[in-house]
Amino acid sequence: MEERLDEYRKRLDKEEIPADLLDHAIEAGVQMARQEQKRRPRRIWILSVAMVAILLVGFSSIGKIMELIQHDKGLMSAVEHEYYEEIGVSEKKNGIEFVIEGAIADEKGLVLFYTIKTDEKQTNISFEDIDLKVLDEGKINPSSISSGGLHKRENSKKSSSGMLEFFFRDNLTSREFQLKTAVKGDGVRENFSLNFSLTKEIRMKKVYPLNKTVVIEGQKIDFVEATIFPLRVAIHLKIDPNNTKELLEIEDMRLVDEHGEVWSKILNGTTRTGVTEHEFIYYLQSNYFKEPKELYLAFGKIQAVDKEYREVVIDTEQMKILKQPPGNRLKGLEIYGGDIRMKLYTEKEFPYGIFSEVVDGKGNTVDITSNYMSSRRDEGYTLSGVTIPDLKSYPNPISLKLSFFPEWIIGDEKIKIK
Template identity: 40%
Template sequence: MFKNQELQLNDYKKSYENIPVSLDSLDAAIMAGFQKAKKEERKKKRSYKWVYSFVAAAVILLGFFATIRVSPAFANAIANLPGMEKIVEMVKFDKGKMSAVENDYYQKIGTSAEKNGMRVTIDGVIADESGMVVFYTLTPEQKKEYFDIQAAKIISLEGKHLDPGTTGFGSPSNEEGMDRYTGELEFYFENKIQGKKFQLDLSLEGEEFSIPFTLTKDIKVSQKYTINKTIEIEGQKLTVVSAEVSPLRTGVHVKMDPNNTKQILALEDLRIVDEKGETWGGINGGVTGSIISADEQIIYLQSNYFHKPEELYVVINKLQAVEKEDMTLVVDTEKLQILKQPPGNVLSSLKIEDNNLVFTMNVKKFHGDPFGEIKDVYGNVIETHGGFFRTSDEEGIKEFGIEMPDMKTVKGPITIELSAYPAWINGEAKVRIK
């Protein structure tokens, strides 16, 4: 009855184009998203918690994209660059990356390394002050369904310190009818990128590859805007502190009022809008934000760096929010009872499958990962190994699971912190950036 889909990330995306997509395509996108998500390497700095959207962005693709409109200038640029079609295929759902290619900011590299019948080629790079996206091709002697990338990192060959923040890499995809596989690697750093000479170190199928490369273009300087304006939606206040626009993404720094009665879990439709109504929304598959604290975070959006609007606004209409006193679930794993949950009883039942604690949720429009830190009756943190969700043929019924390797030893009620929940407040808030 249920269709398994694994989940690791929060729901965070707003529609870009109102174009329908088949459920089969949606399912494929979800699984591709998970494969990318589960390869994430995370390093916490200054109490930042990185937030990802690989699966979540895939989940809400319905009504989001199947095709995308490209400008004549973009089409002409690609027509004059043989081999760029595969790069376009990977960036076409991100307006910022598309714009970087259109504005000749994509840097063709073409360096390779080969070991034991596997050649890895760096096709090209898009880099800004905060990070870089590396586009690559694998050419193996023998085709296979799946190639496993265990690790990836970028180092400077000029002695410049690169402080890793997040690294994202998924399974490369096979070009139909071809004996090669393409993909992209995302690297973001805590400090600004300096220099032009770097090296990609890649662990692939048990082999280590080191590929030096040189950037041919100067890294463009980010555009910074100080805002410090407070908005209010249904009595809950938040301040838009600043915005920083770079070629790869836009970061919007927000602080919630600590006196709010509700905990704001997600700013689901936060977006950038120009004077003509053109919109730049959330990241489609990548890092969607960094949580500084419970009341402060940076939301990452698609970049409008190469677009030169006369006016630019931050717009918010919908916040995912729960009363602070309702921010935890209390569950008796022995009696299989939900002892405490937010009003509405959205979570209807509980069961155990092997080492998985599985909840049934009655809700239509929610695809986030609701569960955060889990503690036992003594306040000790319980180890978890990710989770999953399953959708039902019956509309509005979903199952969310948490894998707990020590499930059999858990005694007494446990407390689960909420990280997302199907509860929203709505309003109209618009803050001018420029």
């Protein structure tokens, strides 16, 4: 370790690191130190602060790596434990350079860190048509892709950094990949194709059977197992189809160790996937590298509505909300072209887009091109909506299935994982 630190110090002497980046590193290090102080000897947690700062050298081309991963304790821990792998492949076309800086991978996921550099200052940079292919064993289809959306460059800049997250249904055994995507800027769009390889050994998952049934206000949930990967923790559960309420979202699911340290839900990216109508996988930040003696799954606040009100029903011709959960929180139905919008009034901020599937008057599923929400907290509501191509061609009434809603059942549950 001392030899590694000495090597990093020599590299630091040759690097120019922006002051704001150092500030983020110091702050991240202090937070780590506070969390570790009660559980580890002083020498070790001071070293953690140093490691946060010197690891910036390895990410100097990414620029603001600490800002990218500070929201996820699992990714922070993976970097701290040297599970990050440098890649450094790039392609440049017509003044736009796309660089894959590095990666973190496990059996089910791949996170790529990238930088987009432009010769001219750009206000907006975004991705289109992201496609990841496996070169050494055939195509593998990601079950989810997250790109972080649009890069807004304040005052226009020539560089942006971010993450591309891929997660898979099948195990990721490949080591050779090809990433194809288009990068779009202000009046410019270029296609990129980059081949890259992974050399680090993939850490194996840890599986813990749960086999626990929880009942909250008469509603049953069966917890099947917890699987801990380096990138995230997957909680497999089944909701009893005989429940009287539609359980929409477990808001406060988290891992807690014997010292009270918490790993919460994924903040950016995929937070839940469906297996069947009543079976789901919830994703939490990973504690893979921590190895606590005791680990618990805790939760207690679940969004739930009576099954009679699992859908909001509207008439697009009469511009009326025909059915919604009790309380009439939804008001101000608006239709603009293919956009259906409603105002959801709540006492406190409710940061969810509430609609998912849409069904027309004949029971046919309607294609949605976008699902969005916008907070108007100063006016006491959130604007939620969906965009449906050729909306007028669908017969009334239109039913919008709720994916989130501000009604809850409350408990205080704690399931032992190990």
